[in-house]
Amino acid sequence: MTHGPLVDPADVPAWMGKLVEATRDLDPDLFRRLSPPDHVIARDAAVLILLGEGPGGPDVLLLRRSDDLGSHAGQVAFPGGKADEGDDFPIGTAIREAVEETGVLPEGVLPVAVMPALYVPVSKFLVTPVLAHWQQPSPVCAVDPAETAAVARIPMDHLADPANRFMVRHPLGFTGPAFSAPGMLVWGFTAALLTVVLAAGGWDRPWDQSDVRELDVAWRSSRPEV
Numbered sequence: 001m002t003h004g005p006l007v008d009p010a011d012v013p014a015w016m017g018k019l020v021e022a023t024r025d026l027d028p029d030l031f032r033r034l035s036p037p038d039h040v041i042a043r044d045a046a047v048l049i050l051l052g053e054g055p056g057g058p059d060v061l062l063l064r065r066s067d068d069l070g071s072h073a074g075q076v077a078f079p080g081g082k083a084d085e086g087d088d089f090p091i092g093t094a095i096r097e098a099v100e101e102t103g104v105l106p107e108g109v110l111p112v113a114v115m116p117a118l119y120v121p122v123s124k125f126l127v128t129p130v131l132a133h134w135q136q137p138s139p140v141c142a143v144d145p146a147e148t149a150a151v152a153r154i155p156m157d158h159l160a161d162p163a164n165r166f167m168v169r170h171p172l173g174f175t176g177p178a179f180s181a182p183g184m185l186v187w188g189f190t191a192a193l194l195t196v197v198l199a200a201g202g203w204d205r206p207w208d209q210s211d212v213r214e215l216d217v218a219w220r221s222s223r224p225e226v
Contacts, residue, residue: 047080
């Protein structure tokens with residue numbers, strides 16, 4: 001499926017229109033750099049970038065994975081997962097996974113754009129982000145505590161606040177953007193996608209990219225109970 005808008009940007013709220021329109025012109029080369037190597041057979045997966053409007057303005061639905069999972073334990077992510085047979089990929093996959101993980105009611109979710117797929121080397125997934133408008137927000141929760149520890153709607157203004165943005169250095173040496181949210185450290189694939197969304201949607205603000213923190217230190221700081 002090619003990337004770009006699924007609806008007329010004029011048919012979504014004004015705060016979301018710029019983001020939907022921007023998906024038309026996202027640089028495929030930027031995403032192609034995160035393509036699987038020729039010798040790797042990647043598995044299809046999709047995530048749902050679900051934006052709604054709450055008391056704090058536009059927000060995004062995120063979840064924190066259970067600490068007991070075998071992979072990506074404790075990490076913050078968009079709802080999503082691997083494609084199942086019979087899914088209307090990628091939209092059907094993204095919405096199905098969001099329902100299973102957060103209990104969101106699908107009838108209140110309007111898919112508005114598809115972004116280029118990105119390869120996640122650690123899991124060998126080729127992940128297609130699906131952007132959606134939460135037209136009719138519904139209660140959400142961690143449906144299965146064995147898989148999901150928490151679900152939260154995080155305001156875009158909070159994520160864009162320079163005080164909540166920094167870089168983290170992974171023990172393997174690479175660095176990437178990160179966000180601080182209540183009880184959560186957002187980094188890796190999710191933080192990279194949020195960085196694109198903030199910029200494309202016009203929420204981005206200058207922040208100190210020279211502030212580089214060790215991943216394990218930032219992780220502990222975000223979760224004082226651990």
